[in-house]
Amino acid sequence: xLDLIAGKRRTGAVTNLAAAAAANAAAIFAVxxxxxxxxVKTVKIKRLKVRNNNAxxxxxHIGTGVGAAFVDLIPPLYSIANTTDDYMEYDLPQVETxxxxxxxxxxxxxxxxxxxxxxxxxx
Amino acid sequence: MGYDLFPHKSGIGxxxxxxLIGHNVCVKFSNDNHYRRVIWFEPLPPFxxxxxxxxxxxxxxxxxxxxxxxxxRNEFAQFRWYPLDAAQVRLWLPEANxxxxxxxxxxxxxxxxxxxxPCLHMTEFFVWEDxxxxxxxxSYTGTGITQCRLIGMGYRFVTEAxxxxxxxxxxxxxxQCTYVIASGFTGKT
Numbered sequence: 001x002l003d004l005i006a007g008k009r010r011t012g013a014v015t016n017l018a019a020a021a022a023a024n025a026a027a028i029f030a031v032x033x034x035x036x037x038x039x040v041k042t043v044k045i046k047r048l049k050v051r052n053n054n055a056x057x058x059x060x061h062i063g064t065g066v067g068a069a070f071v072d073l074i075p076p077l078y079s080i081a082n083t084t085d086d087y088m089e090y091d092l093p094q095v096e097t098x099x100x101x102x103x104x105x106x107x108x109x110x111x112x113x114x115x116x117x118x119x120x121x122x123x
Numbered sequence: 124m125g126y127d128l129f130p131h132k133s134g135i136g137x138x139x140x141x142x143l144i145g146h147n148v149c150v151k152f153s154n155d156n157h158y159r160r161v162i163w164f165e166p167l168p169p170f171x172x173x174x175x176x177x178x179x180x181x182x183x184x185x186x187x188x189x190x191x192x193x194x195x196r197n198e199f200a201q202f203r204w205y206p207l208d209a210a211q212v213r214l215w216l217p218e219a220n221x222x223x224x225x226x227x228x229x230x231x232x233x234x235x236x237x238x239x240x241p242c243l244h245m246t247e248f249f250v251w252e253d254x255x256x257x258x259x260x261x262s263y264t265g266t267g268i269t270q271c272r273l274i275g276m277g278y279r280f281v282t283e284a285x286x287x288x289x290x291x292x293x294x295x296x297x298x299q300c301t302y303v304i305a306s307g308f309t310g311k312t
Binding site: 010027029036100121 | 180181182183209211228230231233234235238239241261262263264265266
């Protein structure tokens with residue numbers, strides 16, 4: 001059956017989160033608001049990979065904005081030291097946003113995180 | 124007496140040729156009407172006909188001629204197409220005339236077309252001889268694209284001129300003819 005609201009899958013770059021706190025939230029997927037484009041593109045997260053690189057057991061936030069403007073798109077994800085977590089579409093609330101997706105950990109414990117997101121672009 | 128073939132047709136089995144051997148066509152290019160009869164045709168399987176190249180985030184590329192879509196003299200071609208990469212691509216035919224035009228908007232094609240119009244019949248255009256189209260790409264991504272590849276498919280038709288008497292019969296409505304549009308048209312204000 002034809003799905004007229006289906007989008008196209010794209011991936012963000014592998015992004016290293018080396019510092020804790022919302023003030024250090026890094027872009028894991030950048031959207032564009034280019035005036036010449038037709039319409040507005042929005043995205044939904046379809047897959048998320050989080051590698052905890054010796055950063056201790058802590059929470060990783062996925063949202064939009066930086067610092068005081070950071071807003072969680074989904075509840076923070078708990079990450080165990082030295083493991084890789086893989087969240088699929090069924091694990092992720094299908095929140096739609098047209099803002100750049102950012103992420104930060106609550107702590108890094110001398111380590112860091114590598115995050116990569118796969119999105120579906122709609123619009 | 125009507126043909127069951129017409130431009131932008133979308134039947135079961137995806138794309139169909141706009142005409143068969145022996146069919147009459149009128150290829151409209153700019154102000155010219157080329158009344159022809161098809162004497163031979165062949166399919167053109169999906170192929171990459173143009174790579175506009177890298178387009179930085181939030182920029183629009185130059186109009187890039189798709190010379191691979193030219194055919195020989197006395198020939199026309201029927202194409203459907205889609206972009207592989209994340210860009211909104213506009214079709215110009217010839218280079219100065221946009222296709223898929225509204226009064227205030229030139230409608231682009233982006234990769235979602237394969238979900239929304241799997242037959243691609245809305246993307247169909249025709250090329251007369253060496254009057255190839257050009258394409259430009261609006262890069263809407265936040266990071267830019269490293270290439271902008273366009274995939275096309277369709278049919279190539281070899282034609283011969285129609286006798287004047289047959290052209291008169293077509294104009295009088297007593298002889299079947301399929302009209303195909305091979306250029307853009309700027310509307311009147």
